[in-house]
Amino acid sequence: MKVHEVFADALLQHGADVVFGLMGDANLSYLADYRDRGGRFVAAVHEGNAVGMADAWHRRSGRIGVASITHGPALTNSMTSLVEAVRAGSRMVVVTGSTPLEPTHFQRLDLSASALASGAGFEVVTKAQNVVRHLNRALQRTVAENRPIVLDLPIWMIDADAGDQRMISPPQHASPQVPDPDSLDEALGLLSSTPRPVVLAGRGAYDAGAKDALIELAERIGGALATTLWARDLFAGHPSNIGIYGNLAHSVASSAIGEATCVIAFGASLNPLTTYRGELTRGKKIIQVDTDPGRFGWFIGVDEPISGDAKAVAEAMNEALTDAEHEPSTGWISGIQAALAAHDPHDDFRDISGVDTVDMRSASIVLDELLPAQRTVVADVGRYIRGTLPFLAVPEPRNFVGMGAFGSIGLGLAGAIGAAVAASGELTALVVGDGGLMMNFAEFSTAVRERLPLVVLTFDDGAYGAEWDKLVAGGSDPLYSTMVWPDFADLARAFGGQGLTVRTLSDLDGLPTLLEGLAGPLLVDIRLDPAAITV
Incomplete structure (x- = not known):
């Protein structure tokens, strides 16, 4: 051959x-x-x-x-x-x-x-x-x-004779790392002496299958549960779940993070977005658990590093706490649970919709209700992220793909296509800005050709949003960041998909009908006022 x-x-x-x-x-x-x-x-x-x-x-x-x-x-x-x-x-x-x-x-x-x-x-x-x-x-x-x-x-x-060759399958998962007993004892001693702990899960914790062990740990120490963006919604539905730890946190989570005295992070790098450049961890004791020792202390200082698999470490901690007959203090976490139960996302902001533009936070809350619960969400990057992702839930972390590890806009549409192929018939929703979308709009034709059930949620302020903010901060005319684009809904239809323009929240009323039996991409052009974005 x-x-x-x-x-x-x-x-x-x-x-x-x-x-x-x-x-x-x-x-x-x-x-x-x-x-x-x-x-x-x-x-x-x-x-x-x-x-x-x-x-x-x-x-x-x-x-x-x-x-x-x-x-x-x-x-x-x-x-x-x-x-x-x-x-x-x-x-x-x-x-x-x-x-x-x-x-x-x-x-x-x-x-x-x-x-x-x-x-x-x-x-x-x-x-x-x-x-x-x-x-x-x-x-x-x-x-x-x-x-x-x-x-x-x-x-x-390519055309040479290959002869007889043998395939060897790669391992799919690394073997779990067992924690060092001395490191474990030091971390447990710190945990036992702190009154308001937060158990923070990153994507590494999800990949390790540590969810149940981390919930048990939080309950044993009277702690709150939180995640990084990439592990979002891992603890959805649990009464102690404060959600995303970082600059995307809601008001109850922000209060809990401010009050916390210790953070124990599993499979999380503790990068500047999670810690808000160290502001959200300052003054707290930090325990970091990771399979890669090179992550310890890279972004922020760490009091107790533990090299090991997230699930294995959490299970070892639970066993040790059981043996020690540790009894948690529940006063702090009870107050957080009550605040979470009463929390309404609308209470965190004042709607700033205009005559023919919408507040992206209000639009995202409506979209969260209208889109099917079983979905995949893919995100490009831009200033609109803070007003959209906190309100668009996913069933589990694997259903969220954030194309922002390098900070480049414009990668979201390709990511959404790849995720939609992997999701095999499940609805995929892309959160993207107008500038990032235009960088690679030609790829919309691939979604049409592959007949993918993809909804492109375009948060369209007609500008490069971060640059708008920086021009304003520098005392320059922010209109220099504006762009004149073709009509996105018309473009989507020209490429063989569907398009919907949203200037008021009521324009979203027709979305469920468009989603029925979706067998190709739908672009939803959500018009925003670039001067009215306050998040």
Whole structure:
């Protein structure tokens, strides 16, 4: 068999039944074989979006994502999405290929230098008879290293004889790390001496399956439950759940965070967004539990670091507290539970809707009610995030994909497409600004072609919002940040989807009808006043 045949077969044997990409000289042969063998190839308009789709597909499904692009400019086009995936710790393989062995080839590029510059790992197929061996290794490395691996399958090998090759499946999960007893004792001593603790779960805690153990721990120590944005809604429905810890917290959570004397974080990096650059942890004792010791103290100081698996550490703590017959103080948490039970999100703000614009917070509360409860939410980045994400719940953390690890706007639409493919018929809602949407609107055609049940919630202030705020702060005219866009609803219809323009909350009344049997993307253009955004 030829290399392109063996490689296509190996992808499917490894369970890679979906590949995102863009065809070119370096990959068209094996992609054609892959499709002939029954694999699903989701063709993107742009290589960067193909990588973003595979990234979000991994985050939503938990499986290794695969993107296939050609050589040279295909990889440079993908750099921003590749850095995003690196920063998010996504497990994925990006297959590219060296140009023909001709030093004057106009698409030549040092693939290894480009991959390493992004922070990704790099693997190169050394000879035709090793193609499966290197695919095996790339898949093994992305699991072991928790980062994307760029796999170079050189174009001059594609038609070579591959011989007989053997597939080796990668491990899907690392083995749990058991905590050091001395570290555990120190942390428990600190916990026992603090009156108002918060148990904070990050995405690492969710991935470790630590939910039940963390709830038990919070109940044993009389603590509140909180999450990072990426682990959002992990504790939804629990009476002690204060929700997102950080600058997206609601009023009750903000009060609880301010009163807390200790934070014990599981699988959370404690980055500046979670801690508000250290303001929300200042004066508190900090215990950090993580499998990666390199995270300890990276963003803020830590009193007690514990290297170990979130679930294993929480279970060990619960066992120790049981043995010690520890009795929690419940006065503080009882007050928080009462405040949470009485909390109404409308109480946290004053609606600032205009004559033909809406308050995005009010719109998000309505959307939360109108969209089906079983949904996936994907977010681009922008100032609208603070007025939208706190009000749009998800069933569990896996159903939230935040395309903001690198801080680049414009990655959300590709992420939403990848997540929608992974969600397999479940509604996916994208939260995006007008500027970020316009960066890659051509990819809307991919959602149409794939007939994805996708709702693009465009929070449209006709400006680059962060720049508006900074121009105002600097005493300059904020109108310099405004843009004149085409009508988004008309664009959506022109691309073969549906469109709805929202200037008043009542315009959302027709949304449930549009969602019935949705078999393609729907764009909802929610008009905002750039000068009236106060969050």
